[in-house]
Ligand SMILES: Nc1ncnc2c1ncn2[C@@H]1O[C@H](COP(=O)(O)OP(=O)(O)OP(=O)(O)O)[C@@H](O)[C@H]1O
């Protein structure tokens with residue numbers, strides 16, 4: 501089955517007991533693009549991703565990844581995608597390079613050392629490659645995690661909140677890594693609660709709210725949802741944050757498009773020291 505969508509999701513539904521989390525989710529991710537799935541805490545982003553990664557079964561609807569149906573062909577889906585979860589799979593006792601070599605060996609690839617060195621260079625970790633991963637900063641660790649998930653060249657990579665808990669500098673490093681992936685032709689589906697992250701990285705942005713995708717488009721398309729505010733003849737383009745709160749607020753209250761004040765960002769940067 502060949503299609504120009506790397507991911508095709510239709511009518512996806514999922515409940516946890518009485519909690520109806522997904523109520524008919526539809527979206528496509530074009531091959532080679534970066535697609536951001538936005539949503540508040542508990543909106544169901546990880547649930548969508550777990551279904552796509554075959555870790556969870558949907559109650560209804562279909563999801564196709566790389567042309568393989570997640571329910572009917574889970575083995576093929578798993579072989580063709582790579583999932584990087586919120587918690588890094590990095591072994592802290594090993595060096596960065598050893599982590600990469602280990603994964604390459606586990607996947608029975610030839611020349612694991614060469615693969616490791618290539619990836620270290622791609623993610624600006626060559627100098628740190630000989631150090632124990634336990635000594636890495638959050639941004640370095642996340643970049644190593646993404647590098648590990650690329651071993652074997654999966655055409656589709658799914659990143660669940662790749663920068664949550666990272667400081668601004670580390671977030672920039674991870675953004676660079678994601679852009680590097682897309683330049684190499686990899687399709688990227690990422691979830692995020694950071695609206696500026698979607699604004700910076702994504703070719704397309706979808707907002708998951710109350711079980712459905714309520715908005716899906718390019719940043720330029722999303723901006724057309726809100727007219728630019730005119731202040732003394734100077735046009736101010738709406739930020740994605742303003743659009744997000746306007747559409748989400750709309751759905752919640754059923755009221756007009758009042759733009760809520762942006763919520764203060766609480767960064768829970770974890771300091772990990774062994
Ligand atoms: N295994 C589970 N059993 C019961 N409820 C669950 C389970 N997994 C998730 N939920 C609930 O389903 C809802 C959606 O969870 P999910 O993790 O998909 O949201 P999310 O959008 O990824 O949120 P976050 O931004 O916090 O990561 C939440 O209310 C969550 O508490």
Ligand SMILES: [Mg+2]
Pocket residue numbers: 545546547660
């Ligand atoms: Mg989540």
